[in-house]
Amino acid sequence: MRPNPLTNAAPLTRWLLPLAISAALAACGGGGGGGVAFPPISGTPTPPPSSTPNEGKSGPKALIVEIDGLTHAVLRDAIAQKKVPAALQSLQLAPAWTGGTDGALSEQPATDGPGWATLLTGTWVPRHAVRADTADQRIDAKLAPSVFAFAKQKKDAGYLTASVTANALYPNLLLAETGTLDTAVDCAGADACVTANTTRLIGAGYDLLVAQYSAPAAAAANGLRSDSYQRAVSDTATAVGQLLARIAQRTANDAKEDWLVILTTGHGLDAFGGVTSLKDVDNKTVFIASNKTLPALPAVGATSPADDTALRQSAAATDIAPTVLRHLGALPATAAYNLNGQALQATTAVQQLAARTSADRSSIELSWTLAGDLGGPVQVLRDGKPIATLPAGATRYTDPVKAATDGLYAFQYTVAAGGANVSVSAQIAYVKVGLVNLFPLDALPALDLNATATLVPMAADADGGSLVADDNFLPPYRVQALRVDSRIKNASGMAGYKLLQTRDVTTSPAVAAFTFGFWLRTDATCSQGVSNGASVIANKNYDTGDNAGLALGLFSNCELRFNTGTGSGRGEIKGKHFLSAGRWAYVAMVVDKAGKNMSGYVFDPVKGTQTGSVALSNALVAALGGLGKGIALNEDATGLYYQRWSASPRGAMDFNDFAIWNRALTAEELTAIYTSGQPLSALAP
Known part of the structure; x- marks a missing residue:
């Protein structure tokens, strides 16, 4: 479907200009500071409030913009070199990681399909089940409901949901989930279609929108310093600016509209702008850029991590979905929590949750790290049922497996601390110990x-x-x-x-x-x-x-x-x-x-x-x-x-x-x- 583009797209507002420019300049060079300037984006006056009331209802709303081919390193480099206005320094930009944990059940390719599934579900491959970039892949709607499904479960809110994508692979991934999207637009590679339809849906009062652009990824194969890549990112930045300008016009009309905007990407790129099967730190590094301060978002303003250990101390791609759901008041309760990330609004950060089978194959050993507010107890749940309450600051728990017979057993563990919940999948080839x-x-x-x-x-x-x-x-x-x-x-x-x-x-x-x-x-x-x-x-x-x-x-x-x-x-x-x-x-x-x-x-x-x-x-x-x-x-x-x-x-x-x-x-x-x-x-x- 390729709808007619809107002819009267709203101009950029002054408060959105830095964000638009940041997206444009994100592609200038790498961390070495030798980036090439992109074509400039001209500012325009702030649009006045419309005399026509907003369509739809007021209250919390969210826009996720996923830009394939945009990396944290070039974005941060552009900001550090002051190639953007000073106002951009208020942008909450931080590195994040994707690809799951190497050698664990959660390990997944750092490529388009698994990355999109993780963005929409807040889970890794054991739950969302997308393992490749092929047309036959589907998100497991039972084990990994999308953010749209969770939003729809909050029936009293009556949220309107939409997905507008340019990547031809992405619409297929949600085919197993029905009734959760009010509007789904497949733009078949046309980024202009993404801008037109997302702008229209924002204006129509939709509450949860996911927009996805592909032009930078298509051009990245020519190199991150190529003219085609620079132009693709500039064009995408202009397009994103139109989306944000439309949001600004709505909030000018209604101060009670509370928008959370998150920009991200599905996976990183290697030094040549390519995507490979090698899961090195560049491929696993993504970013989270938010218009709001998120207390549990670490490393805001930091450089791209140099190794996997440092990267794992950042937020995860799985944190985006729960962050959006918390903003909408649709986050699952702790007992029903199966997301592999946490809401970043929490005052405590639960990171690097991992599960491994003990050497004697009779228990599962959980470990995690904590940051932020460490004053409260830590609760551990197995398959939604509390099994332990640990003292404040605890970072380990061993769960003895009690099974009647030998076999392969799977469990879902949740660790809850300071208003943050994170879950991890675990399995054990249990042998009754005799x-x-x-x-x-x-x-x-x-x-x-x-x-x-x-x-x-x-x-x-x-x-x-x-x-x-x-x-x-x-x-x-x-x-x-x-x-x-x-x-x-x-x-x-x-x-x-x-x-x-x-x-x-x-x-x-x-x-x-x-x-x-x-x-x-x-x-x-x-x-x-x-x-x-x-x-x-x-x-x-x-x-x-x-x-x-x-x-x-x-x-x-x-x-x-x-x-x-x-x-x-x-x-x-x-x-x-x-x-x-x-x-x-x-x-x-x-x-x-x-x-x-x-x-x-x-x-x-x-x-x-x-x-x-x-x-x-x-x-x-x-x-x-x-x-x-x-x-x-x-x-x-x-x-x-x-x-x-x-x-x-x-x-x-x-x-x-x-x-x-x-x-x-x-x-x-x-x-x-x-x-x-x-x-x-x-x-x-």
């Missing part, structure tokens, strides 16, 4: 979070258990740990603690593999690691490693030995694992019954990661159950090891977060547990 028993050991009596095992003194009259305050975790997870002191014994010499499972993983035919994992700390000199050694854990009589069952022994030089026995022979890992005395280390015994193998892991803060393994015979696997009396801590399964072997000194061992899985954990999973600084209760379902 955590059978977990004793946090931060309170007594010790309780299994799964309530399928007990941990009690070996003898009721010899409770050597106490709590120590300096556990191994990082704040805010640091609480207490369990100290088991074998010097506390009864009259028969019995000591230690005993863990008894409802279903013993060492003997259950349904369990093909299992893992014991826990934090361990000796005393400051590893005093128990002498003579015959100490029994750290055991389900056997540990008089000899040949006895049936399994054990973990502490020997000289603070060595740990991973042991299994049949009654007449053993499978053992020795000479490979050593502790730093008095320091917390993570210890794991991984037994693959089906694969006939045992692996030992020690993660020590000084000695690093130490691993070893040994093959298990059928007889060793058959004897893993030991005495069938459970697993002793700082004793063997009889409770009398130190009584029988008096040369092996009694002493205190500290334990924390004792866990048993019914599967073989991988080295990567164990490493993640060690490096997380968090208890398993914060990481696992």
Whole structure:
């Protein structure tokens, strides 16, 4: 459709002249200051108010002007070189970024189609679904309603909406969304058509308009200093000035008309004025220029960022849609918020919201940055439901995934702070962790979070258990740990603690593999690691490693030995694992019954990661159950090891977060547990 151009376009007003000139001069050169002047734009007198009342209603209105081929660098350069009147310095111009986050779900090409979809929806590709510049692409109207759809949902306002585009690709992208545009004009590459129809619709009282120009992009292929590019930008600037002059005439007639005007572009250009598949900082740099001060718009007046890290501290292209919607009073409530940007009118800026799957694939880790007003709490929502309220200034949250079965799960997280909401899509290839028993050991009596095992003194009259305050975790997870002191014994010499499972993983035919994992700390000199050694854990009589069952022994030089026995022979890992005395280390015994193998892991803060393994015979696997009396801590399964072997000194061992899985954990999973600084209760379902 190519309507007849208006013959009496309103002239530029004095207050709009700087903005028009800025658009014209945006194309002069790059950041080096060697730009070439564009053809001048002559000012005209401010038009008087019309004697005819405005068509349409008063109140908030918004115009978004998207100019393909205009970059932040040349626009800012023109202003810095004072190639525009001083009044232009009041323009709120800032760099912004597009293209999503590299390597994350949100990553998208910095090209026309995805950029237009992001502008209209305030979302990245996981929601809007536009991945290319082809005619078959459509915005997912269900997951990513456009700004027009949100405006229409505010039925009491009765907003009139319009889209006027020159790029032939753009009208196709909204074909899946019906009933949200009162007028849609496809100008088929004619920028004059964009100006004529947008001016007409402003005059007709439309409330939300998106106008798009293409001439600068078409000419950019000739170079940003070429005559054709300069002329294209000048012509576009004149055209935009006509739109703004018409707005000025309406506001002169009615002071209650409150217009938000935003100029932007869909993506950046490389140094030669081209668009490439390389997502370098130039291609991802766009801009936001507003006629209003926006408190959460960072880097106003700043130069174009030199690298991606600096760029990500700017506003995002996804912030434009929510900013417009807030101006119109049509911004979704926090519980229904699925936009990947925030309204820039907020006093708090929530930036760089990211989601990643934890190394053990059992949780999603959220991170973000905050700027501006940091006085209030931070709320986290998952799929619209609050899951955490964090203290002011918080910038991280780990969400444990609770799923019944393995599979790929998708979530939408929203972080809300200081009147700002931002959402991010996340997904996790969840593998049920098989955590059978977990004793946090931060309170007594010790309780299994799964309530399928007990941990009690070996003898009721010899409770050597106490709590120590300096556990191994990082704040805010640091609480207490369990100290088991074998010097506390009864009259028969019995000591230690005993863990008894409802279903013993060492003997259950349904369990093909299992893992014991826990934090361990000796005393400051590893005093128990002498003579015959100490029994750290055991389900056997540990008089000899040949006895049936399994054990973990502490020997000289603070060595740990991973042991299994049949009654007449053993499978053992020795000479490979050593502790730093008095320091917390993570210890794991991984037994693959089906694969006939045992692996030992020690993660020590000084000695690093130490691993070893040994093959298990059928007889060793058959004897893993030991005495069938459970697993002793700082004793063997009889409770009398130190009584029988008096040369092996009694002493205190500290334990924390004792866990048993019914599967073989991988080295990567164990490493993640060690490096997380968090208890398993914060990481696992």
